[in-house]
Amino acid sequence: MKKKKKIRIGVCVMEKKVKCGPEVSSAPMGQILERLQSFGEFEIVHFGDKAILEEPIERWPLCDCLIAFHSSGYPLEKAEAYAALRKPFLVNELEHQHLLHDRRKVYERLESYGIPVPRYALVNREKPYQELDYFVEEEDFVEVHGQRFWKPFVEKPVHGDDHRIMIYYPSSAGGGMKELFRKVGNRSSEFHPEVRRVRRESSYIYEEFMPTGGTDVKVYTVGPKYAHAEARKSPVVDGVVMRNTDGKEVRYPVLLTPNEKQMAREVCIAFRQGVCGFDLLRCEGRSYVCDVNGWSFVKNSYKYYDDAACVLRKMFLDAKAPHLSTAIPPILPWKVSEPAQPSEGLTRQGSGIIGSFGQAEELRCVIAIVRQ
Template sequence: MTSAVNLATANAVGPEISWKGSRSRLKALTRLDDEEIESLRLPSPIFPHKCISVALAHTVTQDVYRHHRPLKLGICAMEDKVCSKSNQEIFRRLEADSHVEVVLFGDKMLLGKPVQEWPACDFLIAFYSDGFPLDKAISYTRLRSPVCYNDLLMQKLLFDRRLCNRVLNHVGVRTLKRLEVNRDGGPRASSRELVQHVYNRPPAVSLSEDENTLIVDGRTLHKPFVEKPVSAEDHNIYIYFPRTAQTGGGRRLFRKVGNKCSEYDPNLVVPRCITEKHTTRSYVYEPLLSADNGEDVKAYAVGPQYCYAVTRKSPAITGTVRRDLSGKEIRQATGVSKFEAEAASKISAAFGQSVCGFDIVRDQGKSYVIDVNGWTSVKHQPEFYGQCAQVLRQMLASRRPN
């Protein structure tokens, strides 16, 4: 398969994929009975949904536009993200279509004006980053009822890795075995009190005598393992290696600083869930896999039809970012397996995100989804920009208001 896989190929037989189904997406949130699950359901903003036909992956019907005014597409996000080179590549291609008028909201509008003064749009691309007023944007969608490319309520769910993992498991996407140390009342859904009732017992957490095994409520996980804060906005992820005569310690991962993305610490032995025992900080623990070729896979779903993927050197290996002569991080387009293509389709539909990045680790012929990121910029990949804009344009055509 090519690096840009059309998901219609993987799903050539079967029903069209609908953006409906928030109930099925969210039934996996907590260990609750049916009545409690129903009370926790997070409704999506009210707007007309339409199925996306597999045929749209191949052709655009210009007849849809005939005799209609240009469609207004609102871009509702922080300016630093909207103006990034990769996002500009996509939005510029959309605006090149004479049937689409792109309207940028801007920080001044988002932060300083009431939603009643935000411009009315037929379609809306909105995604979270630092400083973005998500609750305000949700209020806007309820007021104006645009067709949303990205379900804003479901973006709240992306903040908590525990909830993401439950949704992934529920829709059949392969994830890693993991342990959770919950001291914050557990995952947050629309009824925090109910979820806290389920998770209100503090976990029993300990480390084995040889300091090589984490024990949480009787369940065990052996080093090497990865420790992730439950907040998906916290990128301070630690790796703990088994203590032997030759090795031990751990590696601290962080957002890139220059050419550095992690550092080894020989004294990183005891997990934070133990050193921070009397706090409310919570963590997810997963086994560390030996990634094939020492590479991570960054994948990008665009609707249920299209997936693009690149590889990069895993930050867990050396902690150094590989760059080319122009200073750009080296990322290579990679083929996508049938499982990865199907996972992309399920993730896009389950989380209600028309553009959604997610991370994969390939290990001995199997692929595991380890994180879901929401709208993510794809750097220096012209092939992706063109295909992404084309699919988004096709979605506009298929959902055009009457």
């Protein structure tokens, strides 16, 4: 009997950067790849750092579907050349990943798709400390092309890889500046009371500060029909990272509104990134996208790993084997030793599901009446 040919999934990522590889199965990527492989339809092919960095693309492994995304030191143009040569199905399109390196292009793209963003203005400098006739700074506001931003306002570098974001406060509140940055130990921001003037070393985006009640919402898509959202304490509050007993940052699953689910779908489509993460601001009954991070996975959520594996399986089969059934088995292959649970479907708090986007029913509360 002829052996059934498996779909080859190429994993062309920097293993040292994203902690993904055959020897690392506890990371989100490893968890999801293990689940995909257990369906029996796929063969996982790890390219490895040596091949990615040193080998010509003609010697890279062949694959039917490709997982590839930029990280520090990653040769994105080289991966683009490989995709053009071999033409695999791309989970995240490579050309559009260049957009994510420039916040100006990110905002422009979001606006072109009608996705709400905070009110903002651009200050573009060709050289450090260049004086610009359209930029004015006073004690409690900056003015860009006649558009005034009163403190508090947000200042973001245009370069997407620069995460030093500043918030400037008005003199009536004592002034000063809060610097936001990627987590260092238990800190994610630092207040500098002596800083009053904005930076002039480079180009920046100036953005209206949006009060969110002390929480940030992170949204994660897996294809345009699935989205999971989590809330965390905003670094603007006090800069202290809330951690659980295992040392992990505390995050809570949250429900997305139908409008927010549509925004997640549009972000995924706009940037052509199947697996994508972005930041959502909820302010005064409205929602805004303020940053798009590209390839991002939820951490420490086995239910999310299950969901993501099922969604990716459907994407791969639709692209390379549409004749095969994409129906989810009643018991997932990696759970065959466990009793089936009613909650094993893809619907869950904070997530979208496979199917017509935005039409999924979600459990919002349970009301119990107990009589004695």
